[in-house]
Amino acid sequence: MEFSHVPVLLQECLDGLAIKPEGTYLDGTAGGGGHSSEIARRLTTGHLYSLDQDPDAIAAAGAKLAGLPATLIQTNFRYAKQVLEERGIPPLDGALLDLGVSSHQLDAVDRGFSYRADAPLDMRMSQSGPTAADLVNTLDREELARILREYGEEPYAWAIAGKIVAAREQQPIETTLQLADIIASALPPAVRRKDKNPSRRSFQAIRIAVNGELDALNEGLDGIFDCLAPGGRFAIITFHSLEDRAVKNRFRQWATACTCPPEFPVCVCGGKAKAKLITRKPIEAAKAELEENRRSRSAKLRVIEKL
Secondary structure, X not given: OOOOOXXXXXXXXXXXXXXXXXXXXXXXXXXXXXXXXXXXXXXXOXXXXXXXXXXXXXXXXXXXXXXXXXXXXXXXXXXXXXXXXXOOOOOEEEEEEEOOOOHHHHHOHXXXXXXOOOOEOOOOOOOOOOOHHHHHHHOOHHHHHHHHHHHHOOOOHHHHHHHHHHXXXXXXXXXXXXXXXXXXXXXXXXXXXXXXXXXXXHHHHHHHHHHOHHHHHHHHHHHHHHHEEEEEEEEEEEOOHHHHXXXXXXXXXHHOOOOOOOOOOOXXXXXXXXXXXXXXXXXXXXXXXXXXXXXXXXXXXXXXXXX
């Protein structure tokens, strides 16, 4: 299956990065190469470094970036700082993260991300390490419930975790539809009738846990920000509230000078802001994009500039 990923908020990202033709840029989430190729096309003497942990994405992005001033590296963006330093790459003029799961990963049935088609329960973006099946068949009820509650904001986390534990005692949970049926069976009938996709929150939570997404985000945010040159822009697209909250809070910290407790009458910390917010509120998809690409509905873009 061809790797497809329609780049979300493309023009807004390009505007937010304020690309200089001679600049050095990072796309930490190459995906199908949509954002990367458009950044690279705007460079003359500059260069783009494009990362992705998914070998399918690297292959697809390689075809899109052929002949452009870009280098592809297969790694998770959490290791961006280490990778850039090892290669002696100069400070960045801009960096982009698109935290969405690609269309290819969702639509390629054998990758096991979707609750709409039956497939092995996998969900690994890097195609290596423990799978979602490993997780649901081994973790205890308390840990499963914590994952569903924290990463999926699932109100029926405890009931779902109980059903998973009971089901796996009869037989291992090995496929996506098997898991989706177990999740649905834990929900009250009224909730099942009202919610077209009762598995959505749980599948999101398990995917986040399998891929360590929030840890990767926190490490990647700090590492990439360290690699920015003064005046360098950092643009991040999030797709759910947990990611957006993490990005918003980190941006706010970087853009805040004083860190004194609010009850202090005057500042005594002498703190200096490390960055300024380019977007006070997140940018969302315009009507035309929403009509063309339904996966842009939950996308939020935030941009900051290093001082």
